[in-house]
Every structure is written in structure tokens, then in C-alpha cells.
Amino acid sequence: MVRAYSQEHTYKHPWERVTAASWRKFSDPENKRTLSHILEVDTLSHKLEPDSGKLHTTRALTIHAPGPWFVRKIIGQDMCHCVESTVVDAQSRSMQLTTRNISLQKFIEVEEKIRYDPHPDNPNGWTVCRQETSISIKPFSKLASMAGKIEQKCVEKFQHNSVKGREVMERICKYLEAESSGGISV
Amino acid sequence: MGIMGDKNRPSSSATSPCANFRTAYHNCFNRWYSDKFLKGQWDKMECVSEWDKYRECLSKHLDDKHLSRFLDADGVMDFNNPAQFKSASGVS
Numbered sequence: 001m002v003r004a005y006s007q008e009h010t011y012k013h014p015w016e017r018v019t020a021a022s023w024r025k026f027s028d029p030e031n032k033r034t035l036s037h038i039l040e041v042d043t044l045s046h047k048l049e050p051d052s053g054k055l056h057t058t059r060a061l062t063i064h065a066p067g068p069w070f071v072r073k074i075i076g077q078d079m080c081h082c083v084e085s086t087v088v089d090a091q092s093r094s095m096q097l098t099t100r101n102i103s104l105q106k107f108i109e110v111e112e113k114i115r116y117d118p119h120p121d122n123p124n125g126w127t128v129c130r131q132e133t134s135i136s137i138k139p140f141s142k143l144a145s146m147a148g149k150i151e152q153k154c155v156e157k158f159q160h161n162s163v164k165g166r167e168v169m170e171r172i173c174k175y176l177e178a179e180s181s182g183g184i185s186v
Numbered sequence: 187m188g189i190m191g192d193k194n195r196p197s198s199s200a201t202s203p204c205a206n207f208r209t210a211y212h213n214c215f216n217r218w219y220s221d222k223f224l225k226g227q228w229d230k231m232e233c234v235s236e237w238d239k240y241r242e243c244l245s246k247h248l249d250d251k252h253l254s255r256f257l258d259a260d261g262v263m264d265f266n267n268p269a270q271f272k273s274a275s276g277v278s
Contacts, residue, residue: 048228053226053228
């Protein structure tokens with residue numbers, strides 16, 4: 001069974017500033033407290049296409065994902081490892097991130113896609129963020145009998161984390177805006 | 187939640203062995219991204235020496251089970267130089 005949901009949010013900041021904020025989301029100490037479920041983020045690779053202005057990046061995310069004790073007994077651990085692949089197209093002004101788990105794949109498949117594009121109503125001033133998440137418990141795994149309940153819990157958790165993520169993004173955008181009006185950058 | 191509490195939570199990323207190199211690389215990347223890439227200067231990436239030091243540190247710590255998991259995942263990596271990331275067990 002696959003549970004999927006999508007969300008959309010408008011940042012009243014230009015696309016350049018929002019994407020710059022996205023890169024800083026996990027590294028600022030203040031933000032680390034808000035996004036405390038993200039334990040480690042490492043960049044694994046990057047590739048720039050000089051002709052097209054496309055930047056491809058892969059990052060490794062280690063996430064603290066505790067479940068109730070009976071789930072932990074089955075899975076045996078609290079941590080989930082994910083890979084985030086990002087493409088930023090500076091020419092067409094779009095950024096896409098795809099994050100999926102690479103551990104616990106016997107039990108669960110999670111994929112989250114996020115896109116940042118200039119907002120159609122205000123392409124130079126606002127950015128629209130569209131997020132799609134799908135969660136699926138593997139049908140023959142030991143969690144299958146509780147699949148519906150676990151998927152629902154995951155959806156609630158992810159939505160809760162998305163709210164925190166947006167708070168962090170708004171905070172960084174305001175900071176970058178203040179920096180730029182002080183004549184520095186972005 | 188539950189009786190486990192926070193006592194068993196893994197340590198923060200501040201204790202990662204490559205944290206300093208990572209921070210240096212990310213700071214350089216953020217500057218390049220905003221000052222150059224977003225302004226149309228996408229002919230080359232900068233921060234080469236920060237990236238090299240960071241990668242060298244990561245390659246030394248592949249035996250840390252967290253990092254080797256990412257290497258084992260199929261079709262995930264796009265390494266520029268896979269040979270740099272050979273672990274002790276020979277996984278490349």
C-alpha cells in the first residue's frame with residue numbers, strides 16, 4: 001500500500017534567495033536545534049554542466065527516526081539513511097530535490113520530491129515550493145500487518161517535520177534578505 | 187517517546203571527524219552559489235581545495251558504517267574518482 005500526499009507553500013522571496021536558503025537548511029547551528037531529527041548531512045558528489053548551467057549534487061542524510069518500541073524491535077534501529085539528489089538549473093530557474101531512503105529498504109520505501117520554481121503570479125519576487133511524498137511499507141515485511149497504521153504515523157511525522165523545515169527556510173530567507181539590503185549578497 | 191528517551195540518541199554531527207572540512211566546504215559552496223552560480227557564472231565550480239580536503243577526510247572514514255552504507259546503495263553515486271573511495275573491504 002502506498003500513501004502519498006503533496007503540499008505547496010509560497011515563499012515571498014525570490015527564487016535565488018530561497019534556493020540559497022535550501023542549501024543552508026541543515027548547517028546553521030540554530031536550525032540544527034529545530035531540525036534535530038537530521039543527524040548528519042554530507043555531500044557525496046557534485047557535477048556542474050558548464051554549458052547548461054545545471055548543478056547536480058548528491059548528499060547523504062542520516063536521520064533519527066524512532067518508532068514505537070514494537071517497531072524498533074522489528075527493525076532493530078532508530079536511524080534511517082537517505083540520499084538526496086538535487087538538480088539546480090540556473091538558466092531556467094528551477095531546483096528539484098529527490099530524497100529516498102537507502103537503509104531499511106526491506107521494510108519501507110519513502111520518496112520525497114521538492115521543487116522550487118518562481119511563482120507564476122510574481123516570478124521575480126516569490127517562489128513556489130511543491131512537495132510530494134510517498135510512503136510504502138513493503139508488503140511481505142514483518143511490518144506489513146501494521147502497514148496502514150505505520151504509514152499514517154509516518155505521514156503525520158513528515159508533515160510535522162515539513163512545518164519545521166518551512167520555519168527554518170523562512171528564517172534563513174529573512175536573514176539573507178537582511179544581508180542583501182546591507183549590501184552584501186543574495 | 188517511550189522509555190528510551192534521548193539517552194540513546196546518536197551524538198551530534200559536531201563530533202563527526204570531518205565536520206571542520208565539511209563546514210569549510212559548505213561555507214565556500216554557499217558563497218560561490220550566491221555570488222557566482224546564481225549570477226550566471228556557471229563555467230566552473232570553485233572551492234576545489236576545500237572539496238578535496240573534505241573528500242579525503244570522508245574517504246579515510248568510510249569504515250564508519252554510516253558512510254559505507256551510502257557506497258553500497260546501487261546507482262546512487264556519481265563519484266568523480268571512485269578509486270579514492272575504496273574501503274578496507276575492497277568495496278569501490
